[in-house]
Amino acid sequence: MDEVLDSGRALALYRTMARIRAFEDAAEEASKGGVAAFGASLSAAMVRGPLHLSTGQEAVAAGVCAHLRKSDLLTSTHRGHGHTIAKGAALERMMCELFGRASGTNGGKGGSMHIADFSVGMLGANGVVAAGIPIAVGAAHALRARGGSDVVTCFFGDGAINRGPFLEGLNWAAVHALPILFVCEDNRWAATTAAESITAGAGALARSIAIGVPGTQVDGNDVFAVWQATAKLLVDVRSGAGPRLLHAITYRVKGHVSVDVAAYRDVAKHDKALERDPLVLAAQRIGAPEQLQAIGREARGEVAAALAAAHAAPWPEPRAAYTDVQDTGAGRWRG
Amino acid sequence: MNYAQAACAALEDAMRRDARVVVVGEDVGRGGIFGQYRGLQQAFGAARVIDTPISEATILGAAVGMALAGLQPVVEMRVVDFALCAIDELVNQAAKARYMFGGQGRVAMLARLPNGLWSGSAAQHSQSLEAWFAHVPGLVVVAPATPQDNYGLLAASLACGDPVVYLEHKELWGLEGEVEPAQPARLGEAEIARPGRDVSVVTWSRTRHAALEAAEIAAARGVSLEVIDLRTIWPWDRDAVLTSAARTGRVLVAHEAVQVAGFGAEIAATLAEHTDVRVRRLGAPRIPVGYATPLEDESRVTPQAIAAAALDLARHPRR
Numbered sequence: 001m002d003e004v005l006d007s008g009r010a011l012a013l014y015r016t017m018a019r020i021r022a023f024e025d026a027a028e029e030a031s032k033g034g035v036a037a038f039g040a041s042l043s044a045a046m047v048r049g050p051l052h053l054s055t056g057q058e059a060v061a062a063g064v065c066a067h068l069r070k071s072d073l074l075t076s077t078h079r080g081h082g083h084t085i086a087k088g089a090a091l092e093r094m095m096c097e098l099f100g101r102a103s104g105t106n107g108g109k110g111g112s113m114h115i116a117d118f119s120v121g122m123l124g125a126n127g128v129v130a131a132g133i134p135i136a137v138g139a140a141h142a143l144r145a146r147g148g149s150d151v152v153t154c155f156f157g158d159g160a161i162n163r164g165p166f167l168e169g170l171n172w173a174a175v176h177a178l179p180i181l182f183v184c185e186d187n188r189w190a191a192t193t194a195a196e197s198i199t200a201g202a203g204a205l206a207r208s209i210a211i212g213v214p215g216t217q218v219d220g221n222d223v224f225a226v227w228q229a230t231a232k233l234l235v236d237v238r239s240g241a242g243p244r245l246l247h248a249i250t251y252r253v254k255g256h257v258s259v260d261v262a263a264y265r266d267v268a269k270h271d272k273a274l275e276r277d278p279l280v281l282a283a284q285r286i287g288a289p290e291q292l293q294a295i296g297r298e299a300r301g302e303v304a305a306a307l308a309a310a311h312a313a314p315w316p317e318p319r320a321a322y323t324d325v326q327d328t329g330a331g332r333w334r335g
Numbered sequence: 336m337n338y339a340q341a342a343c344a345a346l347e348d349a350m351r352r353d354a355r356v357v358v359v360g361e362d363v364g365r366g367g368i369f370g371q372y373r374g375l376q377q378a379f380g381a382a383r384v385i386d387t388p389i390s391e392a393t394i395l396g397a398a399v400g401m402a403l404a405g406l407q408p409v410v411e412m413r414v415v416d417f418a419l420c421a422i423d424e425l426v427n428q429a430a431k432a433r434y435m436f437g438g439q440g441r442v443a444m445l446a447r448l449p450n451g452l453w454s455g456s457a458a459q460h461s462q463s464l465e466a467w468f469a470h471v472p473g474l475v476v477v478a479p480a481t482p483q484d485n486y487g488l489l490a491a492s493l494a495c496g497d498p499v500v501y502l503e504h505k506e507l508w509g510l511e512g513e514v515e516p517a518q519p520a521r522l523g524e525a526e527i528a529r530p531g532r533d534v535s536v537v538t539w540s541r542t543r544h545a546a547l548e549a550a551e552i553a554a555a556r557g558v559s560l561e562v563i564d565l566r567t568i569w570p571w572d573r574d575a576v577l578t579s580a581a582r583t584g585r586v587l588v589a590h591e592a593v594q595v596a597g598f599g600a601e602i603a604a605t606l607a608e609h610t611d612v613r614v615r616r617l618g619a620p621r622i623p624v625g626y627a628t629p630l631e632d633e634s635r636v637t638p639q640a641i642a643a644a645a646l647d648l649a650r651h652p653r654r
Contacts, residue, residue, distance in 0.1 A: 073404060075400070104437070105437065105439075106435065106436050106437030106439070107437035107438070108437070109434055109435055109436070109437045110435040110436060110437060114435040114436065116436040116437075116439055116440075117439075118403075118436070118439040118440055119439075123400070123403050123404070123440070124403075124432070124435075124436055124440075126428075127427070128423055128427055128428075131396065131423060131424070131427065131428060133393070133396070134392060134393040134394075134395070134396020134397050134399070134400065134424060135396050135397070135399050135400035135403065135428065136400060137393055137396070137397040137400060138359075138396065138397030138398055138399060138400025138401035138402070138403075138404065138406075138408070139400035139401065139403065139404040140400075141357070141359075141385065141397065141400075141401055141406065142400070142401050142404030142405050142406045143404065144382070145354075145355075145357070145382065145383075145405075145406060146405070152400075164392055165392050165393060165396065168388065168390035168392055168393035169390075169393050169396075171388055171390070172387060172388055172390055172393050172397070175388065176385075323438065324433050324434045324437065324438035325433075325434055325472055325473055326433075326472070326473050326474070326475065326497040326498075327495065327496055327497055328475045328495045328496075328497045328499075328522050328523065328570060329475065329522075329523060329569060329570030332570045332573075335573070335601065335604075335605050335608075
């Protein structure tokens with residue numbers, strides 16, 4: 001039953017991670033000066049507002065989503081670029097969305113925090129912590145009604161396990177034996193607070209098991225470990241055995257948002273964590289440095305093209321602000 | 336047929352026509368605590384009439400996920416007061432998803448949030464929150480007052496494709512009335528429940544019935560009230576209200592909700608902007624609903640109070 005992690009698959013995992021890294025690096029650069037609350041000016045930024053980067057967490061998105069079909073559904077978090085890329089969204093349309101352009105995945109209406117690509121089953125990032133969990137529960141009911149073995153993958157962070165929807169959603173999914181793979185992407189930081197300082201007990205997996213959702217903890221910076229653990233869990237979920245949880249321990253390399261320098265972190269611990277870069281770890285395992293360098297160059301080239309396209313893309317027309325609100329009462333904008 | 340049965344019948348018809356329609360919430364398999372889902376699980380099975388834990392946030396959030404993935408959920412929230420446990424899911428998710436995802440998905444959802452003062456049930460089971468929802472772009476807000484409207488408006492709400500906050504009244508479930516399934520109901524269309532000359536009373540939900548009683552009291556004093564039941568709070572029937580106001584020159588807006596920042600304020604403001612008619616509001620005082628009868632009564636908008644306000648308004652000459 002187990003799929004084999006051959007060299008082709010290993011390179012594909014590396015390629016997904018390289019594409020995410022290149023995208024996040026470019027988005028970060030384009031967001032310089034983009035969040036007024038951190039004392040910077042908005043004027044210089046092409047990517048405005050809060051930009052939550054998944055830099056350093058690429059192995060979770062890549063290792064999990066490598067097992068997903070296009071017809072599987074996915075809900076994500078405010079830190080969702082990696083999941084969206086790994087599920088198959090086009091980088092150019094994503095970058096256009098971050099730039100707020102009409103050709104973005106959401107027509108410029110959502111930006112980074114609400115990025116979505118329904119055409120690849122990606123039902124949206126979310127600006128509210130844990131909000132994707134109930135949505136995943138409902139999407140799983142819809143998949144069950146449709147029949148077949150498609151699943152919902154529901155990403156959330158360590159902060160989400162301290163919100164009510166985590167308990168509600170996991171309990172409900174277990175009671176109804178829904179086809180959901182919950183993935184706690186535990187990056188050790190809940191906004192600007194260390195997760196361990198505000199989380200009682202042993203964390204996501206222990207809570208999940210207590211609720212009745214079995215799972216696995218995995219080194220979330222080891223893409224091959226994530227890939228293997230996900231493969232096993234998805235066999236159960238696809239076979240109708242009910243929900244499972246993957247608790248992936250990773251590390252948030254950047255601040256909470258792109259312009260947060262995260263001065264609240266211990267420098268020595270931070271430097272130590274950076275030594276476990278998931279791309280470096282994977283490269284050491286794969287070997288073939290020239291091949292990997294080529295993959296990196298290719299990814300950066302693809303992102304450069306996406307950036308150029310986003311720069312050139314038109315803004316949405318102001319009148320687009322009034323579409324997709326609601327049909328009933330459309331036009332009654334001021335009473 | 337009573338008000339609860341009418342809604343149940345409309346839902347059953349919709350479920351028969353469209354396999355995408357599902358029900359999700361607490362106690363729905365047993366027919367709902369007011370009988371408003373009676374027989375549906377027996378008819379359609381537990382996969383379409385889905386019993387859930389007491390998890391309001393996930394009930395509403397799951398409905399959003401169901402809708403985005405192709406189902407058409409009917410949400411049971413027991414009472415509007417409990418929907419406050421699901422306000423993120425309603426306001427940040429259901430109302431916004433279509434817009435912020437650039438039209439990639441829609442939330443065709445009907446959320447039943449029974450509204451209004453529930454006798455003897457005190458502060459956390461007796462609120463009227465329609466103005467909150469009317470304030471949120473993306474939501475449709477409906478408040479049926481009769482069995483006929485609960486049949487017709489429920490069907491229309493299911494058909495509209497938008498997220499609908501459907502505010503049945505907590506104390507109208509047993510109200511009997513004729514129901515003609517073939518009679519169409521359109522969202523955003525008010526009904527003149529009683530025509531009159533002197534004062535227009537704009538109202539909705541249970542206060543329609545109080546206003547009709549008030550009209551009898553006023554008639555005995557020689558004053559003719561026109562009672563307009565909005566039926567849909569958003570989008571409300573501005574034309575019907577403006578037309579009636581032009582005829583009577585005096586408008587009283589009466590509702591069970593707290594008067595301060597109630598939806599009556601929106602109607603009064605619209606009248607002030609577009610007409611020179613005399614306007615008055617009558618809602619509950621800005622106090623929580625008390626348990627003891629004398630306290631609870633302070634929050635009631637009674638036929639006598641409506642009649643008194645209307646008669647007072649009628650003493651003023653038309654402008």
